[in-house]
Amino acid sequence: MASTNQSPFYKEAEEKFLNAQTNEEKLKWLEEMIKEAPKHKSSEKMVANLKTRYIKLKEKIEKERAKGKGKGKVGIRKEAMQAVIIGKTRTGKSSLLSLLTKSNPKISEFPFNTKEPVIGIMFSHGTGIQLIENPAVESEFYDKGLSNSADVLILLITDLNQIPEIENVLGKSFGKRIIVFNKTDLLSENEKRKISAKLQSRKYNFVLISAKTGEGIEELKEKLFQSFDKIRIYTKEPGKPKTEKPIILEKNVTVKDVAEKILKGFSKKVKETKIWGPSSKFPGQIVGLSHKLKDMDIVEFKTR
């Protein structure tokens, strides 16, 4: 497209088109490029090309909408444990996401870089937790539905005044809140102490972190896992080691719930159950189907 003489307006639109992050945005700038394209004979082919691209892109967006993917955003499949990172721009949402997951969102000192939700998986406590960065609350890109459906909401702030602002936007989203105060590397010990004291007195579930230095990150991971109210259960067959990965279950599950899950509804087949771990009185204790399990228990089923 560079061969024909283009106006500065065209070039600007083209640059924005190339940098656009969503299909809607691309479409908008493509339309602008068509408008601003030179109208002489030598550029006819170029304009025709642009129009074809415009039509194709428009069709693609409409198809995605029809599939119920919302405003051209990526379809997000909700995993068993999902937490959404919510906050104002430049608070470090992308920085935190890229620290905790393999996701690689754009990070910059300039505002409003994240224009659609970004997903990552954090591996911790032997399992995967889905983390999603919701674009800045004060931007048009913020996705309200996403915050409403999450189990856990990470309110990422760099100033205590941001809490009411975010809560305002959240309305009555039911997810459990964790207040995460970021950029502690920029604060003195005294400032940190004051912030902690204030959050403590307001009875928040909170943690102070630095996405830059990693301070507080282990504590955050722990709080995050605890917020889901789930327990990890390992299973084993007689004479074999326990499973490598735990199954994740609601708190207060019984041996029967686990049996139903791993034996696919055939808990009747269980002849004997032994347990090791926090809910057992001694290693290898024999228990009945109604026994309540605790986080990190190992359950062995004998079915023959």
Ligand SMILES: Nc1nc2c(ncn2[C@@H]2O[C@H](COP(=O)(O)OP(=O)(O)OP(=O)(O)O)[C@@H](O)[C@H]2O)c(=O)[nH]1
């Ligand atoms: N000093 C310091 N800077 C940080 C920390 N975390 C993030 N930053 C910087 O803050 C700026 C914004 O970070 P991002 O992660 O892009 O923020 P965001 O909340 O995703 O912002 P948008 O998506 O653009 O709305 C970048 O310059 C980061 O390098 C931190 O813990 N300490």
Ligand SMILES: [Mg+2]
């Ligand atoms: Mg971001």
